[in-house]
Structures are given as structure tokens and as C-alpha cells.
Amino acid sequence: METLGDRMRLQVQSQTNTLTPRLEIRNLRRRFGNRQVVDDVSLSLQSGKVTCLLGPSGCGKSTTLRMIAGVDMQDSGEIYVDGNLICDTVFRVPPERRQIGLMFQDFALFPHLSVCDNVAFGLKGSKDAKRARVQELLAKVNLGWAIDKFPHVLSGGEQQRIALARALAPRPRIMLMDEPFSGLDNRLRDGIRDETLAVLKEEDTAVLLVTHEPEEAMRMADDIALMRNGRIVQQGAPYNIYNAPVDKQAVAFFSDINVIRSTSHGALTETPFGQFLTPGLDDGAPVEIVIRPQHLKLDFDRAGKGPLPTASDGVAARGIVTRARFMGNESLVEFQMDHDASHLKVTVPNVFLPKEGTALWLTIRRDRCFVFPAQA
Numbered sequence: 388m389e390t391l392g393d394r395m396r397l398q399v400q401s402q403t404n405t406l407t408p409r410l411e412i413r414n415l416r417r418r419f420g421n422r423q424v425v426d427d428v429s430l431s432l433q434s435g436k437v438t439c440l441l442g443p444s445g446c447g448k449s450t451t452l453r454m455i456a457g458v459d460m461q462d463s464g465e466i467y468v469d470g471n472l473i474c475d476t477v478f479r480v481p482p483e484r485r486q487i488g489l490m491f492q493d494f495a496l497f498p499h500l501s502v503c504d505n506v507a508f509g510l511k512g513s514k515d516a517k518r519a520r521v522q523e524l525l526a527k528v529n530l531g532w533a534i535d536k537f538p539h540v541l542s543g544g545e546q547q548r549i550a551l552a553r554a555l556a557p558r559p560r561i562m563l564m565d566e567p568f569s570g571l572d573n574r575l576r577d578g579i580r581d582e583t584l585a586v587l588k589e590e591d592t593a594v595l596l597v598t599h600e601p602e603e604a605m606r607m608a609d610d611i612a613l614m615r616n617g618r619i620v621q622q623g624a625p626y627n628i629y630n631a632p633v634d635k636q637a638v639a640f641f642s643d644i645n646v647i648r649s650t651s652h653g654a655l656t657e658t659p660f661g662q663f664l665t666p667g668l669d670d671g672a673p674v675e676i677v678i679r680p681q682h683l684k685l686d687f688d689r690a691g692k693g694p695l696p697t698a699s700d701g702v703a704a705r706g707i708v709t710r711a712r713f714m715g716n717e718s719l720v721e722f723q724m725d726h727d728a729s730h731l732k733v734t735v736p737n738v739f740l741p742k743e744g745t746a747l748w749l750t751i752r753r754d755r756c757f758v759f760p761a762q763a
């Protein structure tokens with residue numbers, strides 16, 4: 388008979404199982420020559436979730452992926468799958484036994500094999516069982532009709548979906564994707580991204596997607612790990628990464644930015660747009676207030692006066708239009724500010740194209756400002 392102790396043990400066990408990451412990397416490091424390309428990277432992936440490793444070109448994303456796949460070897464650090472060590476500096480499970488699927492930009496299918504044979508390539512078992520799995524996957528990517536075709540008769544987008552089916556066929560526990568959509572033209576990309584995401588979720592695969600495109604990460608990720616110079620500088624849900632960035636570069640990675648420079652005194656800084664708190668900063672410490680162009684507001688000049696100050700928008704400062712351009716969904720208006728001749732950019736929905744030399748008043752949405760100590 389099951390005792391209370393057994394039940395509690397089972398409960399603890401099942402909780403542990405749900406908490407154990409599908410993939411965990413701890414303190415991974417890799418150096419090429421005298422350059423530390425991956426510097427103490429730790430990450431956890433959960434089943435059915437997409438984590439995006441997002442960062443500029445050359446920051447070490449692909450090197451991290453290659454170590455996880457087992458095609459490159461870390462200098463130090465460990466890799467675990469379902470809590471089991473698969474690689475440290477002494478022990479190493481070979482790539483083909485890691486149950487990790489790979490999908491790269493250069494996803495080349497085998498041209499001499501049919502779609503069926505391409506997708507079945509990594510499968511074991513009887514011919515019928517393989518064909519059944521191929522049919523199941525092709526149905527998921529809406530390409531059931533192509534099973535007996537050859538790759539060259541398919542479009543780029545269709546080939547990409549076949550590559551996804553091929554990578555998923557052996558039911559990998561983890562899928563590593565390195566810029567898999569960057570070879571596709573813009574019109575196809577969104578649809579294929581969404582479809583890929585749906586299939587990966589359905590298969591409950593843990594996904595690590597490498598990209599240098601913030602829009603792609605925002606669109607696909609449950610979790611974003613922002614990487615810079617070999618390190619993960621911030622990790623979290625897309626909403627948090629966008630709205631609570633760790634530093635100026637993290638804001639700038641997602642959008643254009645404006646920087647208002649000032650100095651801290653008594654844990655406050657005075658700017659032409661009002662005061663801001665600067666907790667923890669020494670007197671005289673330089674401060675940067677960072678704000679995205681869509682979070683400034685414009686108002687007309689009424690005989691040298693602008694709008695009255697408000698708690699949400701602070702004080703208005705006057706600027707002179709230096710340029711205004713229509714961008715499609717919005718207009719971009721650039722200013723030279725009266726108070727210090729600095730330049731600020733403002734985006735306004737639809738068409739708003741004031742003439743060069745027009746005086747306008749700018750306010751900033753205080754809840755959308757990020758205050759950082761100035762970086763050297």
C-alpha cells in the first residue's frame with residue numbers, strides 16, 4: 388500500500404522533474420588565441436520553450452551553440468541534459484548521442500534524395516515506421532504533398548520547412564537553431580517563423596535560437612538571453628528585457644535612442660525636462676537618461692511658451708526642427724535643443740512633417756525613461 392511518505396516522495400520527485408531544465412550550461416568558457424570569445428556563460432532551457440541568444444555579430448553566440456552541439460569543446464564549464472552531465476573538460480558524450488537537433492541558415496537538403504528520404508535520414512526502424520513519422524511531420528509543416536518530390540522543385544521556404552521536419556524527425560530533446568530564417572526573403576519569413584514555432588511547441592522541444600535580430604527574438608522567444616562580448620548581460624522575458632534594460636546598450640539594441648546627459652547631486656539630477664532620482668550615485672557622477680524616440684511628445688510653441696509641467700511628462704523643453712522625414716507608419720522629426728544644442732529624435736504616428744526651423748516643445752514620458760550612470 389502507498390504510504391504518506393511514498394506519496395510525498397513522489398510529489399517531491401515530480402516537482403524536481405518539472406524544475407530540472409532540459410538543457411543547462413554552467414560557466415562555459417572558450418578562448419581563441421588571446422580572445423575570450425565565450426566568457427562564463429550559464430543558461431537553462433525548458434521543454435516547449437524558446438530561448439533566444441541575442442547579440443551583435445561576433446559576440447560568441449554560434450561558438451556557444453557549437454559547444455552545446457558537441458562540435459567544439461569548451462575550455463571550462465559543464466553541459467547537462469535533463470540533469471545529467473553530458474560534457475565537461477574530462478567527460479564528453481559525442482555529438483550524435485546528445486539527442487540534439489540542429490538547424491542552421493545553410494540548411495542544405497541532400498539534393499539526390501527525395502523529401503521522404505531527406506526527412507527520414509536520421510531515423511532508425513522499419514521502412515513503414517520511418518515513412519509514418521515522415522508523413523506525420525510533413526503534415527505538421529503543411530507539405531504532405533511533397534513527400535516524393537526532390538528538393539530542387541521546392542521553393543526556399545518549402546525547403547526550410549523540410550529542413551525543420553528533418554531536424555525534428557528523430558524527436559530531439561533540444562533544438563539548436565543558428566539564424567535559421569536569415570536566408571529567407573522578408574515576405575516568407577514571418578509565416579515560416581510562426582509555423583516553425585507552432586511545430587516546435589507541439590513537439591515539446593526545448594529550443595535555443597541564435598539571432599542578431601531583436602525583432603526575431605521578440606517575435607519568437609519565451610526568454611531572451613542578451614549576449615555581448617562573450618557574456619550574457621541580461622536574461623528574461625521579452626517584455627522585461629525591453630522595458631527594464633540593464634544599460635544603455637541594452638536599450639539601443641532594440642531601438643533608436645536619445646541620451647540626455649546630466650550630473651547627480653544629492654541622489655537627484657536636474658535636467659531641462661525636470662528632475663530624476665539617481666539613487667546610489669555620488670555627487671558629481673555623470674548620468675545618462677535614455678529614452679526611445681516614440682516616448683517623447685511634441686507640442687506647439689505659443690508665443691515662446693510650451694505646455695505646463697505635469698507629473699507624468701515633466702517639464703517641456705524647446706527645440707528647433709532640423710529635419711523631418713516620413714517613414715511609412717510614422718514620421719521621424721529631429722531637433723536641436725535650445726538649452727544645450729544637443730540633438731533629439733522624436734517619432735510621431737502617421738504624417739507630421741514640420742518645416743526645418745520650426746520651434747516646438749518636447750516633453751518626455753517619465754515612466755519610459757531609463758536613468759543610468761554614464762558609461763566611459
Ligand SMILES: Nc1ncnc2c1ncn2[C@@H]1O[C@H](COP(=O)(O)OP(=O)(O)OP(=O)(O)O)[C@@H](O)[C@H]1O
Nearest residue numbers: 419420424442443444445446447448449450451599
Ligand atoms: N575556430 C575559431 N578560431 C578563431 N576564432 C574564432 C573561431 N570561431 C569563432 N571565432 C571568432 O570568435 C568570435 C565569435 O564568433 P561567433 O561565430 O561565436 O559569433 P556570433 O555571435 O555567432 O556572430 P555572428 O552573428 O556573426 O555569427 C568571432 O570574432 C570569430 O571570428
